[in-house]
Amino acid sequence: MVVGEVIGNIWATRKEDGLVGLKFLVVKPDHQASTPEASTFVAVDRIGAGVGDKVMVTRGSASSHLQEGPAIPIDALIIGIIDSVEVERGGANG
Amino acid sequence: MVVGEVIGNIWATRKEDGLVGLKFLVVKPDHQASTPEASTFVAVDRIGAGVGDKVMVTRGSASSHLQEGPAIPIDALIIGIIDSVEVERGGANG
Amino acid sequence: MVVGEVIGNIWATRKEDGLVGLKFLVVKPDHQASTPEASTFVAVDRIGAGVGDKVMVTRGSASSHLQEGPAIPIDALIIGIIDSVEVERGGANG
Amino acid sequence: MVVGEVIGNIWATRKEDGLVGLKFLVVKPDHQASTPEASTFVAVDRIGAGVGDKVMVTRGSASSHLQEGPAIPIDALIIGIIDSVEVERGGANG
Amino acid sequence: MVVGEVIGNIWATRKEDGLVGLKFLVVKPDHQASTPEASTFVAVDRIGAGVGDKVMVTRGSASSHLQEGPAIPIDALIIGIIDSVEVERGGANG
Numbered sequence: 001m002v003v004g005e006v007i008g009n010i011w012a013t014r015k016e017d018g019l020v021g022l023k024f025l026v027v028k029p030d031h032q033a034s035t036p037e038a039s040t041f042v043a044v045d046r047i048g049a050g051v052g053d054k055v056m057v058t059r060g061s062a063s064s065h066l067q068e069g070p071a072i073p074i075d076a077l078i079i080g081i082i083d084s085v086e087v088e089r090g091g092a093n094g
Numbered sequence: 095m096v097v098g099e100v101i102g103n104i105w106a107t108r109k110e111d112g113l114v115g116l117k118f119l120v121v122k123p124d125h126q127a128s129t130p131e132a133s134t135f136v137a138v139d140r141i142g143a144g145v146g147d148k149v150m151v152t153r154g155s156a157s158s159h160l161q162e163g164p165a166i167p168i169d170a171l172i173i174g175i176i177d178s179v180e181v182e183r184g185g186a187n188g
Numbered sequence: 189m190v191v192g193e194v195i196g197n198i199w200a201t202r203k204e205d206g207l208v209g210l211k212f213l214v215v216k217p218d219h220q221a222s223t224p225e226a227s228t229f230v231a232v233d234r235i236g237a238g239v240g241d242k243v244m245v246t247r248g249s250a251s252s253h254l255q256e257g258p259a260i261p262i263d264a265l266i267i268g269i270i271d272s273v274e275v276e277r278g279g280a281n282g
Numbered sequence: 283m284v285v286g287e288v289i290g291n292i293w294a295t296r297k298e299d300g301l302v303g304l305k306f307l308v309v310k311p312d313h314q315a316s317t318p319e320a321s322t323f324v325a326v327d328r329i330g331a332g333v334g335d336k337v338m339v340t341r342g343s344a345s346s347h348l349q350e351g352p353a354i355p356i357d358a359l360i361i362g363i364i365d366s367v368e369v370e371r372g373g374a375n376g
Numbered sequence: 377m378v379v380g381e382v383i384g385n386i387w388a389t390r391k392e393d394g395l396v397g398l399k400f401l402v403v404k405p406d407h408q409a410s411t412p413e414a415s416t417f418v419a420v421d422r423i424g425a426g427v428g429d430k431v432m433v434t435r436g437s438a439s440s441h442l443q444e445g446p447a448i449p450i451d452a453l454i455i456g457i458i459d460s461v462e463v464e465r466g467g468a469n470g
Contacts, residue, residue: 062342072159074156087290105273202456204456329392346449
């Protein structure tokens, strides 16, 4: 999963069937520097995240493994709102 | 999902079974700068998108999770035509 | 899907079960410049593509969604031989 | 699979259903230099890994192929704690 | 699929259930130059590949589509030991 910050909302009235009622948020990943992966992307939110929240996001088809209903065509899902992160600095530099 | 603009059409008469009748569009992602991910790609459209539309696109195998019929071998699906995007500038720079 | 050109053939006698009889082709994606994604890769062909053909290729696990039989361990499938592409230049630069 | 080092922990109280009780760890891949893929990411651990361990991590939707229960929306799973790696130098440079 | 060379072995005693008995090899992709994708990775081998062999590798969740048993959490599988590759030079430069 990637860690990022919710920075916006996006709306689309005309959509694929099966996506009606889902909330779409714009997420900016917390990557170092300006890597390609630092590009913002759109994720579905079902847990009440909002702008400014730090979130964990599952990307790829696993994001469509919802606990109920059929698989839907989405490729990013906010799976958690982060309370805290504890990283070993020595480890990060080793 | 990535946000992009539809910039063209592509036609292929000889195709894999199961793909007959699908519309294929060329999409240019809205990424900053010239990252690898800024390369154009081809996506299936089933919601009536056309050249010039801003769209949300699901990439990877989740794009084949259509609501009816068997899974098909496609890796990009236009899932929404975007009405509006609202991004917090402070958040984007934080 | 990515657009590319078939540039060669590859043979492997010793293979995973379930892949016997498949044709493997070397594909060079049509990406701009020398991005990482411009690297050549190997794709399965079941529609009669050959060296010099412009093709559409599905990458990732969706490429194993064949219309018959069980899923097989392949991650790239040629899904169409391209007849024509029509891209709006204004759109591409916008 | 990628090889990396566990460098931290991450907590999220508010989560998608189906993820309660899972342990999330921060992993730094062992890639050469500062490639995009060298960015840290979050992986689920079910085998008792901890900070400082060298681990093998499966990324993408295959990480949700757990041996019991339904598929869950995660995209990285620690699948092994590495005992040793033996690499041919000649091979690596050839 | 990517083409690469087997350059080593990796061992992990403590692993996810379902992976016991699998052989894990270190593979170096044959990409041009030092692209991110040229990083080595770990793949499962079930066809008897060894150090020095040129192999085709399926990456992503399709690699877990084995012909028997349940899906397992792996993201790279050696699917063939390469006998020969024939690439059109003109095509590669065109």
